[in-house]
Amino acid sequence: xRWARFDDAGTPRYGLVExxxxxxxxxxxxxxxxxxxxxxxxxxxxxxxxxxxxxxxCVGLNYAAHVREVAERAGQVPNLPxxxxxxxxxxxxxxxxxxxxxxxxxxxxxxxxxGELVVVIGRQARHLTEETALxxxxxxxxxxxxxxxxxxxxxxxxxxxxxxDTFKPxxxxxxxxxxxxxxxxxxxxxGDVTTRFRTADMxxxxxxxxxxxTRYITLQPGDVIWMGTDGHAPNLRPxxxxxxxxxxxxxxxxxxxxxx
Amino acid sequence: xRWARFDDAGTPRYGLVExxxxxxxxxxxxxxxxxxxxxxxxxxxxxxxxxxxxxxxCVGLNYAAHVREVAERAGQVPNLPxxxxxxxxxxxxxxxxxxxxxxxxxxxxxxxxxGELVVVIGRQARHLTEETALxxxxxxxxxxxxxxxxxxxxxxxxxxxxxxDTFKPxxxxxxxxxxxxxxxxxxxxxGDVTTRFRTADMxxxxxxxxxxxTRYITLQPGDVIWMGTDGHAPNLRPxxxxxxxxxxxxxxxxxxxxxx
Numbered sequence: 172x173r174w175a176r177f178d179d180a181g182t183p184r185y186g187l188v189e190x191x192x193x194x195x196x197x198x199x200x201x202x203x204x205x206x207x208x209x210x211x212x213x214x215x216x217x218x219x220x221x222x223x224x225x226x227x228x229c230v231g232l233n234y235a236a237h238v239r240e241v242a243e244r245a246g247q248v249p250n251l252p253x254x255x256x257x258x259x260x261x262x263x264x265x266x267x268x269x270x271x272x273x274x275x276x277x278x279x280x281x282x283x284x285x286g287e288l289v290v291v292i293g294r295q296a297r298h299l300t301e302e303t304a305l306x307x308x309x310x311x312x313x314x315x316x317x318x319x320x321x322x323x324x325x326x327x328x329x330x331x332x333x334x335x336d337t338f339k340p341x342x343x344x345x346x347x348x349x350x351x352x353x354x355x356x357x358x359x360x361x362g363d364v365t366t367r368f369r370t371a372d373m374x375x376x377x378x379x380x381x382x383x384x385t386r387y388i389t390l391q392p393g394d395v396i397w398m399g400t401d402g403h404a405p406n407l408r409p410x411x412x413x414x415x416x417x418x419x420x421x422x423x424x425x426x427x428x429x430x431x
Numbered sequence: 432x433r434w435a436r437f438d439d440a441g442t443p444r445y446g447l448v449e450x451x452x453x454x455x456x457x458x459x460x461x462x463x464x465x466x467x468x469x470x471x472x473x474x475x476x477x478x479x480x481x482x483x484x485x486x487x488x489c490v491g492l493n494y495a496a497h498v499r500e501v502a503e504r505a506g507q508v509p510n511l512p513x514x515x516x517x518x519x520x521x522x523x524x525x526x527x528x529x530x531x532x533x534x535x536x537x538x539x540x541x542x543x544x545x546g547e548l549v550v551v552i553g554r555q556a557r558h559l560t561e562e563t564a565l566x567x568x569x570x571x572x573x574x575x576x577x578x579x580x581x582x583x584x585x586x587x588x589x590x591x592x593x594x595x596d597t598f599k600p601x602x603x604x605x606x607x608x609x610x611x612x613x614x615x616x617x618x619x620x621x622g623d624v625t626t627r628f629r630t631a632d633m634x635x636x637x638x639x640x641x642x643x644x645t646r647y648i649t650l651q652p653g654d655v656i657w658m659g660t661d662g663h664a665p666n667l668r669p670x671x672x673x674x675x676x677x678x679x680x681x682x683x684x685x686x687x688x689x690x691x
Contacts, residue, residue: 223485226521231587256587259519259594261486263648275647297596327491327516334519335647336557387535387595388523 173421174200174310175344178217188213188344200309200345201293201392220265221312221345222291224395229260229316229333230380233373233399240403255375255383257396260316261334268342271428272317274409275335281320282407282427285400286358286415288370289314290377291345292394297385304381307390310347313415313423314397315340317407340425341395349419351377359414360405368401370417433681434460434570435604438477448473448604460569460605461553461652480525481572481605482551484655489520489576489593490640493633493659500663515635515643517656520576521594528602531688532577534669535595541580542667545660546618546675548630549574550637551605552654557645564641567650570607573675573683574657575600577667600685601655609679611637619674620665628661630677 173188185200186193193211198204232238232252242249266272274282293309317339322332333339354370375383380396407413409429416422433448445460446453453471458464492498492512502509526532534542553569577599582592593599614630635643640656667673669689676682 225483226523228590252587254586257590258588259521259590261519261648263486263651263654326514327512328518330517330519330644331647336649384590387591388521389596391523394523 172310172347173344174221174347175216176219176221178219183219186211186216218268218343220267220341221343222393222395223265224262224393225391226394227260227262227265227397228257228384228394229397230255230375230399231258233375234368234401235372235374236368237399237401237403238374252374255379257380257384258329260339260397261330264334264336264339266337266340266425268340268423269425270340271337271426272315272340272407272413273337274407274427274429275319275331276430278319279321280406280408283318283320283404284358284360284407284413284415285316285318285404286356286366286417287314287316287400288351288354288356288398288417289341290396290398292390292392292396294392296381296390297388299381299385301378301382304378307381308377310345311349311351311417311420312341312345312395313343313417313420314395315413315415315423315425316397316400340423342423343421346420349417354418354420356401357416358404359416360407360411365405366400366402372401373398432570432607433604434481434607435476436479436481438479443479446471446476478527478529478603480527480601481603482653482655483525484522484653485651486654487520487522487525487657488517488644488654489657490515490635490659491518493635494628494661495632495634496628497659497661497663498634512634515639517640517644518589520599520657521590524594524596524599526597526600526685528600528683529685530600531597531686532575532600532667532673533597534667534687534689535579535591536690538579539581540666540668543578543580543664544618544620544667544673544675545576545578545664546616546626546677547574547576547660548611548614548616548658548677549601550656550658552650552652552656554652556641556650557648559641559645561638561642564638567641568637570605571609571611571677571680572601572605572655573603573677573680574655575673575675575683575685576657576660600683602683603681606680609677614678614680616661617676618664619676620667620671625665626660626662632661633658
């Protein structure tokens, strides 16, 4: 099943993707739904972010090669995480598939992407175990963790480096059947593959994070967890188009523009 | 005006505090409202957090004495912020006035409070200036930034140190007339004053943060900004009651219990 959220003449509404059409539903994937007879051509629909998360979790460093890359660039010794510490991002930065990433006027040229698997929580959960962890997962979508690297170094927090408006593309939809073990993440800039990795090659997996988080925190329906990225990304420039494809889910594609 | 949000037999609803009563309203303080004839005794109402923020901003270090305290405890040289960098907290951690702060089973004894002024955003805002900044503010409420200090040191992020369930009491209501320059923040534990400071003695003020944030980020109605704390706090223990009073707003009071 693929849950898409779209702009129905000003009202956000959910639909189910059926090939190249969208079957409109009443309700939502969290509280319950029923099918309607309305079917729209997918190509004519304006997609919205597939969910506005009550809490937006994001894993900073979760792929060994990425940790080594980041350390190397900073001239430091790689320091692999020893426990699944999660962070937070701002939902104000979310944009849907196809909406432009806008580079702020005073950003340096170091605006970079990170293709990430996104876990979407389907039901309230606390004190999950390894065995029960995945029961709370509705499905997966795709995130692009855009960062301004000079601000990431200069500021005390990641507020503008990671959370400036439009810096968090997410979509195109939520897939409930994709299998983590089959996934490959492929990032393309203007059609050229720039990054490619086995999505499951994480230091701490989805189960590990769900167990760790819910030991202290109640997950809510609609919460999202961005699972981190691998490898290194080149700078994005106005006029580029960046695509993140994950096997079994789809492709999140966004153009890049400069703030006027 | 004082906007309170309360549990109306399972439905969250807003009311206006009038002395020791609550006038129920239709609507909310953000999209518009109308008065009703229903008036409830305030003492019989179960308050909820006065707003569930789309984005929950929090200023880490914003009072000089607090920065020096934190540095001293860590055996480091105090490093005063040179620009208004804001951080994020999780709305999953919010609890209202009078709800218990629950100390997690495996927390150390170093669970501490921080009494903070909370700015509540009333309307969408981007690119604010010094002159226009306060136009987007609906009013003020009170926050208690509970932290587990050993996790704050050991973890890569503040996720459980600052965001464990119940670690963010906020309330009791939103006051739209309180004046920042008249405010004093007074924290009491079991009735004894433990911390007391001029609320306006900030390194960067409310205007500074509003201008800085909206240079890169769109503020939304209901967003909150916790403005940081001054001084040092002793450990909270099960059985304690912690109160944060701010002149002109009111008192946020919460009991402390241990996880079972």
